Amino acid sequence: MIKTDSLTRRLYATDASLYEEFPSGVAFPETVDDIRALVTQSAEKNFSITARSAGTSLAGQTTGDGVIMDVSRHMTSIIEINTAGRFARVQPGVIRDTLNREAAKSGLQFGPDTATTNRCMLGGMIGNNSCGSFSIKHKTTREHILEVDTILSDGSQCGV
Ligand SMILES: Cc1cc2nc3c(=O)[nH]c(=O)nc-3n(C[C@H](O)[C@H](O)[C@H](O)COP(=O)(O)OP(=O)(O)OC[C@H]3O[C@@H](n4cnc5c(N)ncnc54)[C@H](O)[C@@H]3O)c2cc1C
The missing domain is CATH 3.30.43.10 (Uridine Diphospho-n-acetylenolpyruvylglucosamine Reductase, domain 2)
Structure with a gap:
């Protein structure tokens, strides 16, 4: 709607x-x-x-x-934190600090430290290729993305 x-x-x-x-x-x-x-x-x-x-x-x-x-209202789920594989699968409305609170339980963190980490979300961090003051150490968002599920303009779904 x-x-x-x-x-x-x-x-x-x-x-x-x-x-x-x-x-x-x-x-x-x-x-x-x-x-x-x-x-x-x-x-x-x-x-x-x-x-x-x-x-x-x-x-x-x-x-x-x-x-x-x-996407911030409903698409806010952390689908999986894979400790052995050291990766997470999330929906685009997951707040970066929320992800890290959960990841910390497994001794992991998502590095890019945008100044707005307590509200910015993974969808937007990917869109902007966000990073922060520790970018030399933690790199930018794109350097941590393994795969993105996208919907193309013809409605088809594509994993890139
Ligand atoms: C005070 C302040 C400090 C900041 N400091 C930093 C900083 O240190 N480093 C930095 O990099 N940025 C910084 N920013 C900019 C911004 O906060 C970051 O880039 C942040 O990561 C954006 O996340 P967001 O969730 O707000 O994204 P949004 O602003 O909502 O979106 C960002 C982009 O991603 C696209 N997008 C969002 N969701 C999706 C989706 N599901 N599918 C496709 N595209 C999508 C949007 O269309 C847009 O182009 C700062 C902003 C402010 C106000």
Whole structure:
């Protein structure tokens, strides 16, 4: 479902940046199938989709005049922390510090230390290739990504 009431559109017209643009609607996907349906609909009805997790971007990345797709409300699960393989599988709305609190129980951590770690989410960290003051030691987000499940513009699913 895409929400189009003016309050919701107003709430999603800004992010942490100085930019402001009224979206035509906001979607809150709960599953991969919801995202696929939204992408299919965007192709049929010719609107753009702007993904958003915590919205802490500084250059207007999560503002747009199409539909804002907010993954922070429902897609917040840590699917697996694999201690032996030293990897985690997460949904895009998992907060970086939440992941690390869970990973710490296995003696692991996800290194990139963006200043906004207590709210920024893995989807947005991948989108921005986030890193922080320890980037020399911990590198950037992309250097820790093993695989990303994506929905392409034709609605097909692709693991890259
Ligand atoms: C005070 C402050 C300090 C900051 N310090 C740093 C810093 O030290 N280092 C740094 O790198 N950045 C920093 N930032 C910028 C920002 O906080 C980080 O880049 C953060 O990791 C973004 O995460 P987010 O969840 O807010 O992403 P968002 O802002 O929500 O999204 C970021 C990008 O990812 C895309 N995206 C989000 N989810 C998905 C998805 N599911 N699928 C596809 N694309 C998606 C969005 O469309 C957007 O382009 C700072 C920002 C602030 C306000």
